Amino acid sequence: MKKIGYLCVFVMLGLAHCEENYKKDIGSGPLVIRYPENNEKMCIDEEVQLKCTSWRFGVEANNLGPWKTIPEECDDYVEDYMLGKGYKLDLEMVSKEAGAFAASHELVNDGKDIWVFDVDETLLSNLPYYSEHGFGLELFDHIEFDKWVEKGIAPAIQASLELYQEVANLGYKIFLLTGRSIRHKGVTIENLVRSGFHDWEKLIMRNPEDHAKLATIFKSEKRNEMEKGGFRIVGNSGDQWSDLLGSSMSIRSFKLPNPMYYIP
């Protein structure tokens, strides 16, 4: 082990930081790409690489307790993952699996088969914001993030856009269930439409009385209402476990990758 020492991550995993790939990764938004100033910055100790991969596995398997920022030692790791091929591949994988399930499931076709999508880091990418805020290394700043949301320029996550269109074409009604406040309703609709999302059945956002609720509770309540309305929740796509777990769960849930932040 000692003999190997430091290895560059972009060499190890072949993460290509080329602008062309990157633009394709996160849609057509006005993303500001931060390149490392020199290659040395991108070099990650192999032990750190292993530990951060383990941490990311803990995140995605829902093994970790609530966390507020990414581990300090994983800052380069998360940046590399988000800007490299790993994130893109993971998004494509989950979208492909969801699409295969959606197609294999037998719809009743009475307009009551539904697919639930979360919005942030599921349909829309806030990577342009997070790339300017340490990829999860900085403590979440509501005020700054709200300013970003109000710009309405979050790009589509390409793989999710394809899934969205696929399930719509299959005949599922689409419900958007987001933790965003109803205050951002106008700009959220504009942003979604501008990014290629159309014809959803309902956009559900937090009302003032929902703000104190944990996302798991808020989203479970809303899914409950869907079921009471006679809808059958076949699929649910979200980047947070709080999008997926709780009551009135979907038949199959699809966890999109997100090593940048955690919402309980």
Next chain:
Amino acid sequence: MKKIGYLCVFVMLGLAHCEENYKKDIGSGPLVIRYPENNEKMCIDEEVQLKCTSWRFGVEANNLGPWKTIPEECDDYVEDYMLGKGYKLDLEMVSKEAGAFAASHELVNDGKDIWVFDVDETLLSNLPYYSEHGFGLELFDHIEFDKWVEKGIAPAIQASLELYQEVANLGYKIFLLTGRSIRHKGVTIENLVRSGFHDWEKLIMRNPEDHAKLATIFKSEKRNEMEKGGFRIVGNSGDQWSDLLGSSMSIRSFKLPNPMYYIP
């Protein structure tokens, strides 16, 4: 990308295939270690490495539909992961998180706070068996696997043994809930005790009438009975999502890594 071409995994991730480390990884069992015949066999195309990592995250985040064998292109990847540092680190991470939660949770201390453990790939490691059967590349062979189980020599997963002792010391009652048939009861108890597991409250195995049930159903029914018995299921550790999901779920679940097989 093309410039980089093939890279050796054991160089890329510093996976140490030394006997000393390996023995420590999976306990004291009579494991037969298969070394690659030459280094070339261990070289994995970087694209394959990325794709298999993506597949593994799909497994661990429960995004994949039922699968019977690992993807053929991921055979070396899974072998490297299981025999290298990655698997060990992931086991330690999940055990550490579970232990921290167990310690932070306030017990009622009436003997009704319980922790549920699965057995295979959770407390006991069948890696010696799977290392002889392609690490999940071969279709599961009940007869061959039963012969292995009857040997009763599966080593303890060290990180799980530590968690087991920790939760026992904290005052949790321990329930072992396994998909193993009651036919293997004697040898399972012997194997567990020989590997350092003692003083569980109850070992629950499949009776003949349970054999046709999916693991999710069987395990949910058994957790239901625990709750009816007045027990509070605080934690649940298992390597399959079917150990953890369903009804009567624990307050917190802990998914141990297992890219070798899937049980619905």
